[in-house]
Amino acid sequence: MRPLVLDDDRILPADPATRAVARQIYASVRGLPIVSMHGHVDAGVLARDEPFSDPAHLLVVPDHYVTRMLVSQGARLEDLGVPRLDGGPVETDPRAVWRRFCAGWPLFRGTPSRLWLEQELHDVFGVRVAPSPETADDIFDAITDCLARPEFRPRALFDSFGIEVLATTDSPLSSLADHEAIAASSWGGTVVPTFRPDALVHVARTGWQRDVEALAEVSGVDTSTYSGFLDALRQRREHFVRHGALSTDHGHESAGTTPLDPADAGRIYAAALAGRVDESDARAFAGTMLFEMARMSSEDGLVMQVHPGVLRDHDSAVHDLFGPDQGFDIPVGVDFVHGLRPMLEAFGRHPGFRCVVFTIDETTYSRELAPLAGVYPAMRLGVPWWFLDSPLAMRRFREATTETAGFYNGAGFVDDTRAFASIPARHDMARRVDSGFLAGLVTGGLLPLDEALETATDLTVTLPRLAYRRRG
């Protein structure tokens, strides 16, 4: 039975002089509030504020970072309690799922999932033994006990985590009733929606016509024409702005932003409504929509987040049986330079426009993203995202982008989690990495300590607030 210990110096540089400086910098930012501008926590969880059900459904089943690793070594999603779309049999006993997870614990060595989980188990749930077949039941019971207590309800955790603001990700079709309920409640937490129209702008998607009808209904705008469609989206953005939204979010496979002639866009739109659109037209339409979203951002001030370069559902059989987000989304190369050019030429120096660009293609850091963010005033660099939200990858991001773009063309740290309880661990990791990087500049004679301390605070709270235009 191994103990579960958190090293207070974890992730900080090994060199003693650099570590001493890093400690000092980290101490100055460790307790700052969490500005969480890009996440996938369900607002309903905080609206309802009901207890979390059990350890497996809190920490394993919905976290595809965790399930995919177990799958990679032979586990079946069914055995991990992931529901099948066809209603076929899956494991229903959370304890059995938890045991499988604990047995697979060594697989996570060296991964950020391990770091997040360790910190959650240790700091949130008070666990002091490492997961293993021998300890699985005890840990399960300990967390179960916690979850029954009021201080482990969602809102209480939110408060204890020190979250200044949490942005959720929401469909344009959403009434945002959960956000209204939160705002109307006596609870003081700030939870803002994010406008994510992906499903509506990918016109070849199954079910798109149905969603466009729903859009007409919820917006009260006729969507039978392309211009009506744009008006309806504009109406929904206004609805989101009224509910506190600060940003939009766009997950396209390519970074293309070439606008079609409105007549061509209208023609494709009509064909899509009639169910007769091909892949190539659908792609062209999606690029046009990024351009139009940028135009609307320059008008309504919502910050535009762009996340291109992922081939979703690489194994289509898994998608057919379990749906999306099962760990089979794989990054592909992205061409930001040509892709974003139409958008940046049109809006990149527009004072009302702001975009935050993310990638999981590291090759674009020094070649494309830092040079673009280092000259276009509207553009900010998103932080390492998804697989790159990890100590070494974050470090590579700082190393590859800072020399060209500086610190101030970045957006600070933005987590990207569905796993509510992991939010503090993720922000803590980022603060440690940044403290270590800045400490290296100090001991390398490249930055005085006082400037490093100032920069650390900027990275932690000032820059995300500025990037998302949040009045702090």
Place this chain on the structure above:
Amino acid sequence: MRPLVLDDDRILPADPATRAVARQIYASVRGLPIVSMHGHVDAGVLARDEPFSDPAHLLVVPDHYVTRMLVSQGARLEDLGVPRLDGGPVETDPRAVWRRFCAGWPLFRGTPSRLWLEQELHDVFGVRVAPSPETADDIFDAITDCLARPEFRPRALFDSFGIEVLATTDSPLSSLADHEAIAASSWGGTVVPTFRPDALVHVARTGWQRDVEALAEVSGVDTSTYSGFLDALRQRREHFVRHGALSTDHGHESAGTTPLDPADAGRIYAAALAGRVDESDARAFAGTMLFEMARMSSEDGLVMQVHPGVLRDHDSAVHDLFGPDQGFDIPVGVDFVHGLRPMLEAFGRHPGFRCVVFTIDETTYSRELAPLAGVYPAMRLGVPWWFLDSPLAMRRFREATTETAGFYNGAGFVDDTRAFASIPARHDMARRVDSGFLAGLVTGGLLPLDEALETATDLTVTLPRLAYRRRG
């Protein structure tokens, strides 16, 4: 005259605390057996067990890592004793070749070739002076003396190197007589063949028709049709399995695995037999063959090794005069995500299938390979290969892949050498790099020492045995 000294701490991290941990980890794996599952040593060398001829033909002439570096600074392959295909004059005096190599020694500063050669000279042959024009003759004489002694014969070196198993690379046309001879001998070394069908699946290659005839002859299966060709390959795989083979090996220019319709494949096959195949059809056929090889692997259990992304013989004049493998093979970008998709969708979750995927395009580590290996149970990451079989590149591999794929979706270390005497040095280098990486996790507070020690052993022997399904 510079001494030749091996620093016992070479390659280990510089930070004293991290180095101390790395030493401890390295000490625990230094003496473990060598599992060498992917090499290009000729089985005949071990079957015949004759003395090696001379220092130049052991260490210089056949090693394109070495000759290419001398060529890059103006040496001619002729002057290095590399035989011309046209029988034209080349240097025949091994001492003259050796002198040229020793004069070029400074060119190897900072390269893994230098590290391997230093360790071979020092540990295997007892040399204690660095190569230079002044020392060339003495070193030549010293090695020559060694080679005449029984303990420097191939089998004796094999035993003294601590090799548990050595896999060779073999044509499907091979009778595997050398492997039979070794098995039938009184010597206890384990040497297994590897099935490498590249020459047979690239149908536009000069001489392909002749090889297909030879395939019919050796297999006893009619290869005049596509299905007969597949049957003949299946027969040869069975032959290899009977001779202990654990894996196949595939060096394609692209990673494409899209299967043609059998009728189309048959049509291309027939055209190729008639000598009327174009490059595009040949490429499509090669992709189909990767898919078919995966299917056969899922049936017969041979582990499939895939090494795409090399443009062979960049300077065709060199190829015409000296043949392949002269240092002019240059990596190109690879798209694993789309390329491997058909194969992985079909077999990636098949319990009988296992593939080990290698690259020398580092951009695919974090973007493509780690995410794919981190979810598909059939896939394992091959280690840094070829140019990347070096301390800094190995380190980058661990840094770029571990956070996403963990350690256990890798295949441990696999050398890729024609240079028999360099095998221990290559495995030693990998053990040092891994020890250093793991030590960094320990001093970074990310992994307790006991888990690091366990992981080090797994990387060194457990994972290669598991990846290649070797019963240890």
Place this chain on the structure above:
Amino acid sequence: MRPLVLDDDRILPADPATRAVARQIYASVRGLPIVSMHGHVDAGVLARDEPFSDPAHLLVVPDHYVTRMLVSQGARLEDLGVPRLDGGPVETDPRAVWRRFCAGWPLFRGTPSRLWLEQELHDVFGVRVAPSPETADDIFDAITDCLARPEFRPRALFDSFGIEVLATTDSPLSSLADHEAIAASSWGGTVVPTFRPDALVHVARTGWQRDVEALAEVSGVDTSTYSGFLDALRQRREHFVRHGALSTDHGHESAGTTPLDPADAGRIYAAALAGRVDESDARAFAGTMLFEMARMSSEDGLVMQVHPGVLRDHDSAVHDLFGPDQGFDIPVGVDFVHGLRPMLEAFGRHPGFRCVVFTIDETTYSRELAPLAGVYPAMRLGVPWWFLDSPLAMRRFREATTETAGFYNGAGFVDDTRAFASIPARHDMARRVDSGFLAGLVTGGLLPLDEALETATDLTVTLPRLAYRRRG
């Protein structure tokens, strides 16, 4: 008010043992002469040797590294004194420009611009306070005082910087009168021209016909035919050689070097003269010209510098208003392997040919450039260029290329600056990075100190002299 202090150990590794070795190596190269073989300083500055006008026009206005960073945070090029092509109003007060620069000083944290500027301010102008709104005027006044003194004139600075040779970048149309004037003067500085024919080989460029006429005039060779055009270029190269030129320079968007059939090239040339050339033909012609320039290099011995992979003027509105070189040049991916193949197959082993290949696409370091330079005798690796001329990027260059290409297939350090006063700072940075990298090899047990010291001198002066065939 923050002091401006230069840490004497800046950029050297943090680990104390490694730093001690790095100091020793750096001390041995710190004072070596500067071999500056690739820069954009105007020869006229040294021919006229007039005082520099003011701090803003010396350090801010012409340096797009600096202006783009201020632009990225909302400054307008007009406010930074950058002249508009339409003669529209821009800031004319250098003090106002200087104040804006000083107010933006924190933006440069972590960038090489900051390091260069700090060293220039400190070492050249004796400034001891960091730029800020409060200190802007005092620093402006201090530099202004310096510039009025004779020891701050261009030639005096050239001498005090320890420049052995400075190569400028010049149009084939240039008479090289400035170089003649320098050579004819009593001043002993060596300033050589570099032949840069880009404007003449991109036949779709506006104004190309006019330049071809000017080429005929200056060369005295009829350029109305393709072969006349080649002859005229050949004549200009001879003119450059007579004026001391050692190299040519080529900044193409792609690395393509496929030669057209002369008849096809002639057809495109004629169409271009008639103003009827399309983009695709223009690209094919540009590739042909790289091939022809290589052929001429193999004849006249000028070293060919190739800098592909930049999309110039990403924001065309900025280009239309301010012209080129305003910070909107963005790198794109490059395929050197296929691109350079025709040139390298034809001339890569030609004893008269030498090319130095640069990139700002880091993905090509280990995958393409190091393997190519590691085998073709004609090819040398250019150092990190442009955005990559920075401590961490230089370090990545050494780490990614040395193991495959060694040190001796590189060209040593080559700066790429328009900012004359930054030359010593840039070379100093490179010497520090290389000293640190070599020190890491020493403490890592991979290279004895005496060899590291020898290598450091080679990187600093021997290799650039050899690469550019300068008789030292």
